[in-house]
Amino acid sequence: MQNLPLTRREFVRGAGGLGFLAFSGVAPAFLARSAMAQTPAPERDRSILVIVQLAGGNDGLNTVIPFTDDRYYNLRPTLGLKNNLLELNDDLALHPACQPLHELYGEGKLSIVQNVGYPNPNRSHFRSTEIWETGSDSDTFQREGWLGRYFDNDCSGSPEAESVDADPAAIHVGDMIPQTYLSLDSHSLFGMKPYGKFDRGQDPADLAYEKLLQADHIEGNASYLQHTMMNTLVTERRVEKIIGRYKPQASYPGTKLAQSLKRVAALIHADMETRVYFVSQGGYDTHANQLNNHQRLLTELSTSMSAFQKDLTAHNKDDQVMTMTFSEFGRRPAENGSGGTDHGTAAPLFVMGSQVKGGLLGQTPELVTDATKDLTYSTDFRGVYSSVLDKWLEADSSKILGDKYEHVPFV
Amino acid sequence: MNIVSPTPDTFAVKDAWKPLPMGFWDMGTAQHFLRRVGFSATPEAVTSVLRSSPGAYIETAYRAGAVLPRSEDLKTFTDEAPARYNNMYRVKDAEEKRKLRQELQREENELFRSFAMDWFHYAREPENSAREKLVMFLQDIFVVEQQKIKDPQQLYAMQQMLRDGTTLSYPELCKRVSREPAMIRYLDLDKNTAHKPNENFARELFELFILGEGNYTEDDIKEASRAFTGYRVMRRYKYYQAKKLQDKTDKTVFGETGNWNGDDVIDLTFKRPAARTFLIRELVKFYLTEEAVDEAYIEALGEQWANHQFSLPYLTKTFFESRLFFHPAYRGNMVKSPVHFHIGLCQDLRLDVAPFQSRVLRGMATMGQAFYNPPNVRGWLYGEYWINSTTISARRQLVDYLFANLNEKRLNGNEKRALSAAREAGRGNFLVTNERLKQVLSLASDDLAKHFTTYFITEPSRANYSKSLKKIIGDTASDGAARRVRSAIIALLQSPAYNLS
Numbered sequence: 050m051q052n053l054p055l056t057r058r059e060f061v062r063g064a065g066g067l068g069f070l071a072f073s074g075v076a077p078a079f080l081a082r083s084a085m086a087q088t089p090a091p092e093r094d095r096s097i098l099v100i101v102q103l104a105g106g107n108d109g110l111n112t113v114i115p116f117t118d119d120r121y122y123n124l125r126p127t128l129g130l131k132n133n134l135l136e137l138n139d140d141l142a143l144h145p146a147c148q149p150l151h152e153l154y155g156e157g158k159l160s161i162v163q164n165v166g167y168p169n170p171n172r173s174h175f176r177s178t179e180i181w182e183t184g185s186d187s188d189t190f191q192r193e194g195w196l197g198r199y200f201d202n203d204c205s206g207s208p209e210a211e212s213v214d215a216d217p218a219a220i221h222v223g224d225m226i227p228q229t230y231l232s233l234d235s236h237s238l239f240g241m242k243p244y245g246k247f248d249r250g251q252d253p254a255d256l257a258y259e260k261l262l263q264a265d266h267i268e269g270n271a272s273y274l275q276h277t278m279m280n281t282l283v284t285e286r287r288v289e290k291i292i293g294r295y296k297p298q299a300s301y302p303g304t305k306l307a308q309s310l311k312r313v314a315a316l317i318h319a320d321m322e323t324r325v326y327f328v329s330q331g332g333y334d335t336h337a338n339q340l341n342n343h344q345r346l347l348t349e350l351s352t353s354m355s356a357f358q359k360d361l362t363a364h365n366k367d368d369q370v371m372t373m374t375f376s377e378f379g380r381r382p383a384e385n386g387s388g389g390t391d392h393g394t395a396a397p398l399f400v401m402g403s404q405v406k407g408g409l410l411g412q413t414p415e416l417v418t419d420a421t422k423d424l425t426y427s428t429d430f431r432g433v434y435s436s437v438l439d440k441w442l443e444a445d446s447s448k449i450l451g452d453k454y455e456h457v458p459f460v
Numbered sequence: 461m462n463i464v465s466p467t468p469d470t471f472a473v474k475d476a477w478k479p480l481p482m483g484f485w486d487m488g489t490a491q492h493f494l495r496r497v498g499f500s501a502t503p504e505a506v507t508s509v510l511r512s513s514p515g516a517y518i519e520t521a522y523r524a525g526a527v528l529p530r531s532e533d534l535k536t537f538t539d540e541a542p543a544r545y546n547n548m549y550r551v552k553d554a555e556e557k558r559k560l561r562q563e564l565q566r567e568e569n570e571l572f573r574s575f576a577m578d579w580f581h582y583a584r585e586p587e588n589s590a591r592e593k594l595v596m597f598l599q600d601i602f603v604v605e606q607q608k609i610k611d612p613q614q615l616y617a618m619q620q621m622l623r624d625g626t627t628l629s630y631p632e633l634c635k636r637v638s639r640e641p642a643m644i645r646y647l648d649l650d651k652n653t654a655h656k657p658n659e660n661f662a663r664e665l666f667e668l669f670i671l672g673e674g675n676y677t678e679d680d681i682k683e684a685s686r687a688f689t690g691y692r693v694m695r696r697y698k699y700y701q702a703k704k705l706q707d708k709t710d711k712t713v714f715g716e717t718g719n720w721n722g723d724d725v726i727d728l729t730f731k732r733p734a735a736r737t738f739l740i741r742e743l744v745k746f747y748l749t750e751e752a753v754d755e756a757y758i759e760a761l762g763e764q765w766a767n768h769q770f771s772l773p774y775l776t777k778t779f780f781e782s783r784l785f786f787h788p789a790y791r792g793n794m795v796k797s798p799v800h801f802h803i804g805l806c807q808d809l810r811l812d813v814a815p816f817q818s819r820v821l822r823g824m825a826t827m828g829q830a831f832y833n834p835p836n837v838r839g840w841l842y843g844e845y846w847i848n849s850t851t852i853s854a855r856r857q858l859v860d861y862l863f864a865n866l867n868e869k870r871l872n873g874n875e876k877r878a879l880s881a882a883r884e885a886g887r888g889n890f891l892v893t894n895e896r897l898k899q900v901l902s903l904a905s906d907d908l909a910k911h912f913t914t915y916f917i918t919e920p921s922r923a924n925y926s927k928s929l930k931k932i933i934g935d936t937a938s939d940g941a942a943r944r945v946r947s948a949i950i951a952l953l954q955s956p957a958y959n960l961s
Contacts, residue, residue, distance in 0.1 A: 104836070173663070175838050176673050226848050240848040242826070253943070254860070257932045257951035264924040266956050270750075270793050271921060274847060274956035281849035331836075336648050336660055386656020387648060392663075421682075 096441050099313060099326045099357075099372040100196075100229065101306070103350065105333030106174065109379035109396030109414070109424075111343055113161060114142050120416040124383040128339055128390070137161070137409055146347035149355030150399065157407030158358065159399060160459035162433055164414040166395030166426025170378065174334070174392075177377040182228040184431050184450050195434055196325055197232030198449045199442065217284055220316065221327040222309035229327060239284045239323075243309040291319040298363030299356045306330045307353035314360045317370060324442065333376060337387035350374075354401055362403065371402040371441055371460065375430070383420035395426035398433065400459045410457055432457050463789040465749075468756045476757050476784040477764065479515060484786065486510070488919065492791045495918075495961040496747055497521070497780055498589035499800050500807035503915060505586060514781040521590035522776060524627040528582050528620060534571050538613040542695040571612040573817050576831040579619075580813045580820060581887065584803050591626065594776065596799060597746050598622040599832075600839035601669060601739070602637050604646045606832040611642075613697060615832055618642040630739060630770040631730050634669055635723050638691065639699040647837075649691040654707035659685045664837060666729065672741075675734035676714070683711040688722040730770060736762030743779060749790050750843040757784060792918030795846050796961050798827035801855055804961075805953065806890075808916055809862060814890040815882035816875050819861070826854035847959075859953045863892050863946060892949075897942045905933040908945065912952055921957035 114130055115121045117140045122129040134142035135151040143151050153159040169187040171177045180187055184195035193201070200218045217239040219230050230238055259282075266275045295315035301307040309328040316323065330350060335342050354372060361367040379396025395414060412427040432454040435446035440460045447453045464470070480489065490509050494501035497518070509517055541564075548560040583592035604618055618640050625633040637643050638661070644650050647661040662685035666676040690706035693699060711720050713728050720728065729735060737758045744753050761778065768774040779785060796804065802824065806813055814820055824830055828851045834840050871879060882888050900908060909929040913922040932948040935941065952958060 171673075172678070173667055173673055174836065223850075226845070238848065240850040242850055254863075254947040254950035254954075257947040258856075258954050260928050260932060261925060261951045261955040264921060264928055264955075267920060270795055270844060270960055271956045273844060274795070274852075274959055277847055277849065278852055278956065281852050285849060285853060336658060337651055385651075385658055386653060387651035387658055391659055 095322075095324060095369065096443070097317060097324050097326070097370045098196075098437060098442060099310075099328070099370060100227075101350070101354070101372060101374045102227070102327065102329040103333050103346075103374055103376035104178070104329055104331040105335070105376070106177075106378045106380055106392055107333045107346075107376035107396055108335060108339065108343060108390055109164075109393075110382055111339075112144055112147070112347065113137070113163060113397045114144065115140060115413060115416065116142050118416055120418055121382075123418065124416065124420060126384070127388060128384045141409065141413065144343070144347050146344050147351045150351040150401075153355060153358060153401060154407065158403055158405060159401050160405050160407055161397050161399060161409050162428055162457055162459065163397045163409060163411040164395045164424065164427045165398050165411065165430050165433060166378070166424070166428075167430055168426075170394040170423070170426070172378065172392040172394075174377055179228060181375055181377055181430060184434055192228075192231055193233055194227065194229035194231045195449060196229045197236075199325075199438060199444055200230075200236045201232045201234050202448055203442070203444045216287075216322040217280070218323065219325040219327065220313070220321075220323050221329075222312065223329055227327045227329070230325075237280050237284070239280070239288065241288060241312060243305045243312070288316065291315055291321070295319075297360050299359035301356045301360070302349070302352050304349045304353060306349055307356055310353050310357040311360070314357060314364070314366075317361065317366050318364050335380070335389050336385065336391060337389040339384075339389040354399075358401060367403040371400065371405060371437070373401075373433070373437065374399045379424065381423060382416055394423040398430075400433075405459055407459075410459055428457060429454055433459075436460055465751060465753075465789040466757075466784065466787050467754055471784070471787065473756045473760050477761050477778055477782045479781045480783050480786050482513065485513065488791075489786050491918070492786065493517075493780070495804075496785075496794070498586070498593060499583075499804040500589075501915065502586075502807060502810075515777055518590070518777045518780050519773075521587075522594065522626055522773060524624070526588070526591055526623055528579060528616075528623065530616060531571075531574055531578065534575065534612060534616065537567060537571055538697065541611070541613065542697070545696065565610070568610050568612055572606060572610070572615065572832075573821060575612050575616055576821055577813075577815075577817055579831070580803070583799075584806050584813050586807065589803065589807070591623070593800075594626050595619065595623050596797075597743070598625065598633075600746070600834070600842075601742060602643065603668070603834055603837050603839040604642045604832070605834060605836075608646055609642050611696065614642040614645070617697065619832075626772055626776075628772060630772055630775075631726055633772065634665070634726050637669070638665075638688065638722050638726070641693040641697055641699060644691050644693055644699065649688060650693060652685060652689050652691070653705045654686065654689050654709075657682070657685045657689070661685065661688055662725075665726070668838060670726075670729050670738060671732055671734040672738045675732060675738075680713055683713045684725045686711050687713070687720045687725045691722065735770075736766045740765065740775070740779075743775070746842060747779075748785060749794065753784075792920050792960055794961050795843050796959055797840070797842060797846060798824055798829035798851070798855070800961065801827065801959065802858060805859065805862060808953075809892055810889075811862060811892065812882070812887040812890045814861075815878040815887065817878070823854065823858050823861075827851050827858070828854075855959065856954045859950055862890075863950050866891055892946075894942055894946075897946050897949075900945060901936045901941050903936065905930045905936055908933055908936065909948075912949065916952055917955070917957040918960055921955075925952065925955065925957060 110121065111128065111130060114134055116134055130144065133145035135145060135147055136142045137154065150159055167180060167187055171180060171187050182194045183191040185191040196219065215237065218236040220239045220241065221227055221230065222241055222243050226238055226240060262275060262278055266272045292312055292315045295318065297311055297314060301311045306328060313326045313328065330346070332342065332346055357372065358367065361370050375398050376396055378393055380390035380393040382393065385391050414424040431450050435450060435454040436456040436459065438444045438446035438449055439456065487506060490506050491501040493514055494505050494509060544564060548557060548564065551557045551560060582588050599619065599622060602622065604615065606615055609615055621636055621640055625636060647664055648658045649661045652658040652661065659681050662681050666681065667673050686707040690702040692702045708719055710717050713720060713725055714732060716728055740758050740761050764778065765775050821831060828846055829840060909926045912929060913926050917925065929948050929952065932951065933944050
C-alpha cells in the first residue's frame with residue numbers, strides 16, 4: 050500500500066504531470082507553483098496575528114467599568130459592578146473575572162482600546178459582525194473580509210505563497226470559515242476542531258479517492274470542492290503530526306477557547322508559515338441573566354488568553370505573536386428588565402503580546418442619563434485594523450481598507 | 461460547460477413561473493427535481509415520479525396531517541415535567557435542588573437525542589423526505605437552538621408546528637411562531653413587558669422572518685416590541701396572553717398608529733413590499749442557487765404570492781414546478797447540506813440510518829449541522845459555507861463508516877441495546893456488506909461505472925468519473941473485484957461531484 054503524499058509537491062509528482070492539466074481553474078496555479086517549487090526556509094521571526102472573536106456582543110461597560118461614574122450605577126441598578134474590581138486607573142477597572150488579564154496589563158503586555166465602534170452603528174448581530182469582519186462602512190456591503198483582502202494584496206506575490214509546500218495563509222478553529230478570511234483570489238485556508246483527532250485510516254479507497262480528485266471539475270462549486278479536498282489532504286497530515294507531539298508549557302483550562310488556543314500555540318511553535326489565526330468564543334448575547342453568564346464568559350476568556358501568552362513566552366514565541374479580541378457591538382448602557390442588556394454600539398477591545406505597548410488607549414465613553422441612548426464611539430475599529438496591518442503585518446492598510454484611518458498606538 | 465444564468469432578456473419573466481412543459485419532464489429534469497426537493501434520486505424514485513408530474517408530487521409530499529411520532533418516554537416526560545419543575549423550584553435545600561435539576565437535565569438530554577434519532581429515521585423514509593426538507597428550510601428561518609431551550613417537548617412541538625405550518629399561509633405561520641413556547645423563550649418574548657421592553661423578538665421578526673435587514677427602522681422595532689407584550693408560557697407547554705403585562709397604548713409601526721397587538725403588527729408587516737420577496741429569496745438560496753437570481757423574477761413571483769394571500773402551498777407548488785426551477789444553469793451545482801449528504805447516502809445505498817446516537821449525532825455536528833443547534837439566530841448559511849477542511853474530513857469519515865465492518869464485541873451496552881432494538885424494528889441494515897458488493901459483480905466494469913455515475917452524481921462530472929471508475933474497478937470477474945468495487949464506490953461518494961446536487 051502506497052503512503053499518501055505529505056506535501057502538495059509529492060501530490061503533484063505522484064499524480065503524474067499531465068493528469069494535473071485536467072485541474073481546471075486550479076491547474077495553472079498548481080503547475081506554475083510546482084515548477085518553481087523549492088522547500089522554503091522556515092522563517093522564525095515573522096509576525097503573527099491571532100484574532101479572538103467574542104461572538105454575540107460583549108458588554109463593554111461591564112468589561113471596563115467606570116466605577117466613579119454615578120451615571121453608570123444609575124443606568125445599571127442591578128448589573129452595576131461594585132466589588133472586587135480590578136483597577137486600571139482612578140476611574141476605570143476591569144471586571145473581577147479578568148484577574149489574569151489584569152496581571153498582563155500590569156506587566157505592560159495588554160493594551161485596552163476603549164470605546165471602539167463605527168459611524169451609524171447597526172444593531173443586527175449579522176450585519177454588525179459583517180461590518181467588523183469586512184471593515185466596510187455601515188451602509189456599504191462587501192463580501193471579502195479585511196484579512197482576506199490582506200491575503201489578496203500581500204500574499205499572492207510572495208515567494209512562499211508560490212511554493213506548493215506553502216502552509217495555509219490562515220487557520221481557524223471551528224466548522225465555519227470566518228468572513229474575515231473571504232478573499233477575491235483563492236488562498237489556502239485550513240479549519241480545525243478545538244478537540245479530538247483528525248486521523249484517517251489507510252485504505253485503497255483513499256487512492257481511488259485521489260484518482261477521482263484529479264478528474265476535470267469545471268463547475269464552480271465542484272472545482273471549489275476539489276481544491277479544498279486537495280489542500281485538506283495535504284495539510285491534515287501535517288497539522289495532525291504537529292498537534293500530536295506538542296508539549297504545552299502552560300496549563301490550559303479545558304474550555305473550548307483555551308483548547309483552541311493551545312492548538313494555535315502548537316502550530317506557531319512548529320514554525321508554520323501561517324500568519325493569521327482565528328478562534329471564537331460564543332455566548333456574549335446576554336439579553337437576560339447577564340451577571341453570572343458574563344462572569345463565566347470573561348473567566349474563560351482571560352484564563353485562556355493568559356495561558357496562551359504564558360505558553361508562547363515559555364517557547365520564546367511571544368515576541369512574534371499579537372492577540373486581538375473583537376466583538377460585533379457593545380451593549381446598551383441601561384440594563385433591560387430581564388437582568389440583561391440589549392444590543393448596543395461601541396465597546397473596548399484587548400490587544401495582547403510582548404511587543405504590545407500596553408496601557409489604556411482611546412477615550413473613555415461618555416455616559417448619558419437617557420436610558421434609551423447608546424454610546425457614541427470615539428475610536429474607529431478600522432483605526433485598530435490599520436495599526437495591525439501597517440505596524441504589525443507590515444502591509445499597506447490604505448490599499449486594504451480603502452482609506453486611511455488614524456493609528457491606535459498599541460504597537 | 462458553464463451555462464449562463466437566466467436574465468429577463470434571455471428568459472422572459474412572464475414565463476419563468478409557468479409550469480415546466482411536460483415535454484421536458486425526463487430523466488434529467490426528474491433527477492434534478494428529486495435531489496433538490498428531497499435528498500436523492502434512486503432508480504425507483506425516478507421511475508415513479510416520471511409517471512406523475514412535479515406539481516402532483518409536491519401536492520402529495522406536502523399534504524396536511526403528517527406527524528412525527530412521539531416516543532412514549534417523551535409523552536410521559538411532558539405530562540410530568542411541569543410538576544417536577546415546580547417541585548424542584550420549591551425545594552429549599554440547595555443540594556437536593558441541585559440533584560433534582562441534574563436529573564431533569566439528564567433526562568431532557570437523553571430525550572432530545574432520541575427525538576433527533578427519531579427524526580433522522582423518519583426523514584430518511586422517501587415519502588417523508590421532501591416535507592422534512594421543507595421543515596428544515598423553515599427551521600432555518602424560525603431558528604431555535606437546543607442549547608438554549610433544552611426542553612425536548614418544546615423543541616418537538618416547535619418542529620411539529622412548522623410541519624403543520626407548511627400547509628398554512630405565511631402570515632398565519634408567523635403568528636403561530638410568536639405563540640410557540642420554544643420561540644417565546646428563545647427570543648425572550650416572555651421577558652418583554654410594557655414597562656421593561658425587550659426588543660429581541662420584534663427585531664428578528666422583521667430582520668429574519670419577514671422583511672430582511674434594512675426594511676424597517678429602529679423606531680419600528682421599539683414600537684413593535686411594545687405590541688408583543690404579555691406573551692407568556694403556562695406550565696411549560698401552553699401559551700397564554702397575560703393581559704396585565706400587555707402594553708395597551710398606541711404604537712406607531714411602519715407609519716400606522718393604533719393600539720396594535722402582535723398579530724396586528726404581523727399583518728402590518730405583510731403590507732410592506734419587502735414581505736413579498738424576502739421568503740422567496742430565502743427559498744431560492746436554499747433550493748435553487750447560491751448566486752443572486754435577477755430581482756425581476758423574484759418580484760414577479762412575490763406579486764403572485766401576495767395575490768394568493770401568501771399561501772405556502774401555492775408558493776411551493778408554483779416554485780418547484782416552474783420553468784425557472786428547472787433552468788439548466790441551476791442544475792448540479794449546489795453543495796449538499798450535511799443532512800442532505802447523510803440521508804441521501806442512506807437512500808442511495810438503501811441503508812437504514814445507523815442506530816447509534818453518538819455516531820449519527822456527533823457526525824452531524826462535525827459536518828457542521830448539529831441537529832437543532834445552528835450557530836446562531838440566523839441559522840446555517842448553506843452552500844459553500846458547508847465546505848472546509850474540517851467538514852470535508854467528517855463527510856469522508858461517514859462514507860468510510862458505512863463501508864466498515866461492525867465489530868459487535870466492541871459495542872458498549874447502550875449500543876448493543878440500540879442494535880437489537882433496531883434489528884427488531886427492521887432497521888438493522890445500516891452498513892454495506894461484502895455480500896451486497898458481490899451481488900453487483902455480475903455486471904461488467906463499464907456498466908457498473910455507468911450505473912454509479914448515473915444515479916449517484918449529477919451530469920457535469922459523469923463522463924470523466926466513468927473513465928476513472930472503470931479503471932479502478934477493472935475486470936469484475938478477476939480476484940479482489942469486490943474490494944475494488946468497494947474502493948470505487950467509496951471514492952465516488954467522497955468525491956467533489958457526490959457532494960453536489
